[in-house]
Amino acid sequence: MSVLSGKKIVLGISGGIAAYKTASLVRLLIKAGAEVQVIMTPASHQFVTSFTLSTLSKKPVYTDFFNSNQATSTWNNHVEIALWADLILIAPATANTISKMVTGACDNLLQAIYLSAKCPVYFAPAMDLDMYIHPSTQNNLKVLESYKNLMIPAEKGELASGLFGEGRMAEPENIVAFLTKSLSKDKSLNGKKILITAGPTYEAIDPVRFIGNHSSGKMGFDIALAAAQEGAKVVLVTGPTQQHINHPLVETISVLSAQEMYDVCHQHFDGVDVFIGAAAVADYRPKNKATQKIKKSADDFVIELEKNPDILASLGAIKKQQFLIGFALETENEIEHAQQKIRKKNLDLIVLNSLNDQGAGFGVPTNKVTFIDKAFHIMPMELKSKEAVAVDIVNKIKEHYA
CATH class of the missing domain: 3.40.50.10300 (CoaB-like)
Incomplete structure (x- = not known):
């Protein structure tokens, strides 16, 4: 039995090429028994469709504060979503999203949920090599960890630019393994x-x-x-x-x-x-x-x-x-x-x-x-x-x- 079983997870997807991997990530989280609510930034729709993620998660995918159509308009309450979650996972976490998390910029639903969170927040950086090793990015990563956010380390490999190095988002299997190991350590009522x-x-x-x-x-x-x-x-x-x-x-x-x-x-x-x-x-x-x-x-x-x-x-x-x-x-x-x-x-x-x-x-x-x-x-x-x-x-x- 996975420690993820029964967990309510908000999966935040920002606009990077690694967003295409989130379909596999959602599938693995669901298979482990988690309940997944996907939140997409507007830019992430360029890389993966909300229909795919909604089908896999069996939940509607949210991007905006309001869902509007000709008949009704409903509010996606960022506070309620943040309080619902047992953990928040932001993957991929682009350089832009990481910067916003550090500064408190709040220009989309995902950032509002992050700023309202009382649960553990995990983030998986994903960007090109030069962006990743830039001093401002490295400083931002340290600041986020000082805020008690948990970084799922980027991996080395071939990047979208053709360069080879650090900056790849961790593979979905490795993200799930990281969460499993982290949560297993935190279960202080094991055996009770x-x-x-x-x-x-x-x-x-x-x-x-x-x-x-x-x-x-x-x-x-x-x-x-x-x-x-x-x-x-x-x-x-x-x-x-x-x-x-x-x-x-x-x-x-x-x-x-x-x-x-x-x-x-x-x-x-x-x-x-x-x-x-x-x-x-x-x-x-x-x-x-x-x-x-x-x-x-x-x-x-x-x-x-x-x-x-x-x-x-x-x-x-x-x-x-x-x-x-x-x-x-x-x-x-x-x-x-x-x-x-x-x-x-x-x-x-x-x-x-x-x-x-x-x-x-x-x-x-x-x-x-x-x-x-x-x-x-x-x-x-x-x-x-x-x-x-x-x-x-x-x-x-x-x-x-x-």
Whole structure:
């Protein structure tokens, strides 16, 4: 299994003759299991067609900030594309594009995405020999690396000018090998096993009705993917949800009720290093489930409820070396209630979100959380996408094992 499997890659193509190689590069990245979004500069269309790259990547290729036709006009949001990416690969990176990356010039969509990036950026220089060895180019390469960009070294060989020397873009196979080696070193959760719960639970009233909540399960699924992308083996126990995940390191187990989730978590808990309780588990369930659909008859109808088992507290009571992370969704006295949960449930970290914060809670793509550890250090975070929050949570796990 390739470390590129499940990775979201923005492939930026600038206008050099080596752009013709990107068709093979896209094919190899897709074959390795990556999801590829191609961004072309206007000049690159002189060397390779967007139709070819779109067909290979199975995604539309973007060049401009706006896609216009007679009926509609849509915006290619450079910030969203940059945040979507797990890594950005600029290949070929021409002398012109490298210069713009150094100076911050922003005259096309690719440059805007680069300047918005929070993920690792790799670049593969490609130009003629004299351009490559020119002091200004060599200085630009050093500056880009000082910005923490990762250079995939140019190779020696016959160049488009007929000269022989350094400046050829690395061959697609070598670019993929470089990425694979680099990402393998960065997978700090290799060998770790993480158990995650996600989604709501449904507590049956009768065969057709249930008590539930509005959790979409997205937060738990995003955490599972972020952990797997860092090399962890993940067991994802999920209640009913429309979310999907496709990653070879993620095993998904579907359950319906809190009791079922409790049982599965206890079956797997001994063998894991980390438990993350991201599910919105129902606190109560009907004491007596009707075996037949309850008919509408009386004006009043009373359901007697009993408490569900507390999954997180039960695991906290038996934990050994496991790192336990809980979630708290509060509406008042948020910090105080979260700290009580840390003590009561023997947690190492709690992720607090408040329904009083705009953009947080169920059914929205964003979240605003505050991390509180068992020493009651309070770490408020800004409003972010749930994918970005998931990365922050996984980083907390990496810090624990650093």
